[in-house]
Amino acid sequence: MTVIRTIVTDIEGTTSSISFVKDVLFPYAYKRLPAFIETHGDKPEVQHWLHEAAKEEGIVEAPRQEVIELLLHWIREDRKSTALKALQGMIWQEGYEGGDYQAHVYPEVSAALHAWRADGLHLYVYSSGSVPAQKLFFRYSDAGDLTPMFSGYFDTETGPKRERRSYELIAEAIGEQPAHILFLSDIVEELDAARDAGLRTGWLLREPLEMPDAPRHPAYRSFDDIVL
Numbered sequence: 001m002t003v004i005r006t007i008v009t010d011i012e013g014t015t016s017s018i019s020f021v022k023d024v025l026f027p028y029a030y031k032r033l034p035a036f037i038e039t040h041g042d043k044p045e046v047q048h049w050l051h052e053a054a055k056e057e058g059i060v061e062a063p064r065q066e067v068i069e070l071l072l073h074w075i076r077e078d079r080k081s082t083a084l085k086a087l088q089g090m091i092w093q094e095g096y097e098g099g100d101y102q103a104h105v106y107p108e109v110s111a112a113l114h115a116w117r118a119d120g121l122h123l124y125v126y127s128s129g130s131v132p133a134q135k136l137f138f139r140y141s142d143a144g145d146l147t148p149m150f151s152g153y154f155d156t157e158t159g160p161k162r163e164r165r166s167y168e169l170i171a172e173a174i175g176e177q178p179a180h181i182l183f184l185s186d187i188v189e190e191l192d193a194a195r196d197a198g199l200r201t202g203w204l205l206r207e208p209l210e211m212p213d214a215p216r217h218p219a220y221r222s223f224d225d226i227v228l
């Protein structure tokens with residue numbers, strides 16, 4: 001078996017609970033999105049992502065209110081849209097900085113990341129959340145600032161998480177042979193895509209999820225169970 005030199009981890013369901021994202025972050029963004037767009041809608045960065053959102057829906061010149069309704073609909077259906085995730089990240093910043101919440105990480109995650117770093121491994125994040133949102137997430141985690149653990153971050157600007165090409169591009173960007181990279185996720189389709197690209201995979205099946213008798217990928221209850 002090849003040596004693991006790099007670990008790329010997903011966030012929601014892997015380092016952190018699905019509930020924190022769905023029950024804290026999404027409602028926070030949902031409530032504040034209309035006012036955020038009204039206040040900041042003329043800033044070039046916000047305009048860019050509003051335009052991208054409309055484009056994703058196939059509309060060119062959409063009234064602002066229509067785009068707001070579209071984005072709210074996407075939050076309700078948990079659409080992994082790059083434009084929505086970028087805008088959500090901007091809204092969440094206020095919540096983190098104002099101390100409205102801290103990002104949840106499972107209790108063993110911080111120690112595992114520190115141990116892997118001490119062993120010389122390079123750690124990266126690949127999440128549907130935008131790169132700025134990922135940085136905020138780990139900076140304001142309930143285990144303290146974990147950003148020094150990570151050498152880099154990838155989001156869906158690299159590509160969708162269920163496509164093999166995204167993992168090939170990540171391996172290229174990191175400058176590592178796929179076989180030396182371990183990708184951790186809770187979503188089996190993401191793990192299938194990573195394995196198709198030649199990466200090693202680890203499936204996080206956190207309690208109370210059922211552990212299959214013959215999982216499609218090496219399966220773990222927590223980071224403590226991962227043997228490299």
Ligand SMILES: CSCCC(=O)C(=O)COP(=O)(O)O
Pocket residue numbers: 010011012013021025080085126127128129130133134137161
């Ligand atoms: C990093 S910010 C919140 C996470 C988020 O918006 C999301 O969709 C998480 O998806 P993941 O790819 O980490 O499962």
Ligand SMILES: [Mg+2]
Pocket residue numbers: 010011012013014185186187
């Ligand atoms: Mg996930």
